[in-house]
Amino acid sequence: MVRRILLVEPGFRNKYPPLGLMKISAYHKRRGDYVRFVKGLDAEARTSRWDRIYVSTLFTFNWGVTIKTINFYLDLVRDPADLWVGGVMGTLMAAEIRQLTGATVIEGLLDRPGQLDSNSKVIVDALPPDYSMLDMVDYEYGLQDAYLGYATRGCPNKCGFCAVRTIEPEFIGYLPLKRQIRSLEMLYGERPNLVLMDNNILASDSFEQIIDDLVELGFERGARLGRRLRHVDFNQGTDARLLTEERMKQLARVAVRPLRLAFDDSKLTPIYEKGVRLAAKYGVGQLSNYVLYNYKDTPEDFYDRLRLNVLLNQELGTHIYSFPMKYMPLDAKDRSHVGTNWSPRLLRGVQCILLATRGKVGTHRDFFEAAFGVDGAEFRQIALMPDDYIIHRRLHETNSAADWLRDYRKLTKSESAEFLEVVSKNRVAESEVTSASTARLKRILSHYVRRREDGIVSTS
Ligand code: B12
Ligand code: SF4
Structure with missing residues (x-):
């Protein structure tokens, strides 16, 4: 029997295409089912009945729009349990979503056979995502010049502010990356760039093997596709604590750009600084840096971490771009959380500074100091000013x-x-x-x- 399957991504803004749904699409198409993909609340999709509807979820702070979307489609299936929910928010708030909507919620990955149909042996997570389904919507996803993938899953650590221990509880240090990317290239053609969403790639015992795979896939340092330089982006950042000289040497074999080093805590300053120096030594000068704030830090501590990047740029000739990342608790249903050493005014102040600089933290000292101040005290003073000033x-x-x-x-x-x-x-x-x-x-x-x-x- 051909089933009618509706895939829905709620209307939140998303640069990344919905990988989970794309794999579910590939799964149903292989079974010969009819698959339709919509973004947000689609009036036309409401004119049909569906055998099963899948709604993807992302950040928990998209709670309102996600629940509204589930409710919008709930009466188009025979039973609320025929509407399936999965993804990050689905995993973190499963019980509440079930109770509120009666939907079936899948927690974690689709990495076991029989999760979507008990008689199937297919592992959905291992299927190449169906990029063609994205043509069914007007919405323009970003990253069209890159393939997305994973070389590992999970993480051996369990940091308090991080949901990975719940979403991907098992650490798998090696996945067949070559197979993933080769099948995507075969189906959809080559793309110049590769984005790897691994949570903690340096923790893998097979790190060298992963680098070998990347080189074999054509992502060696200086590689080009046609006239374009190719880039590999480990977009979740690499853990400076694990960045030894040997690992840096390996990383420098591939076209990594930018190299993202996390700088979540000022206690890690010496380790972080050592990581940047190692990168510079091996000629990896394009760095990018997630700077967590609104957690246990103070505004001055946040300022100092941003400023260190500017000083390192000056000294080493690197280009370290800082990306301030505002901490949100793992069950936050909106983005209003205020850290112990912060206030709504100071958080708004940071937002206004970033508005003034179009979201960029300057990599040059004069530009940075003009926007953020010359020291922590001046930074605080700027952030306290009225928005318009x-x-x-x-x-x-x-x-x-x-x-x-x-x-x-x-x-x-x-x-x-x-x-x-x-x-x-x-x-x-x-x-x-x-x-x-x-x-x-x-x-x-x-x-x-x-x-x-x-x-x-x-x-x-
Ligand atoms: C890539 C990523 C990003 C990307 C963007 C992702 C995107 N899609 O827009 C970037 C780098 C920009 C990013 C930014 C941020 N991120 Co982020 N990110 C991730 C990461 C690594 C993967 C998320 C993702 O897109 N996965 C793609 C999914 C869909 O694929 P998948 O996991 O392979 O899907 C499987 C299952 O989930 C399931 N599935 C998926 N969809 C569906 C649907 C159905 C119906 C079913 C049944 C199953 C199912 O099946 C799939 C196959 O097994 C997660 C960590 C993680 N390991 O999950 C953090 C994570 C989602 N991010 C997190 C956070 C906190 C952030 C930031 C808020 C950080 C900050 N402080 O600024 C920002 C927010 C940016 C914003 N938009 O405002 C938190 C979320 C916590 C929360 N409360 O929601 C996570 C969980 C990491 C963490 N540290 O805890 N992030
Ligand atoms: S090391 Fe990174 S991915 Fe692992 S638990 Fe900590 S924050 Fe999460």
């Missing part, structure tokens, strides 16, 4: 922002405490200005209210 710094620096700064610098200890209490929550009410205890406080707080009247709403 940060985003359009040039426009305001000689008038309103200069007035703000004059008062900010003169705040007494008790005024400063009162000021921070009011602005920290990132919403200043008119009444808080009038009831402030000194003239200076009233003046400085009024800058935040004026901004709101100008139509620029401060959000946390």
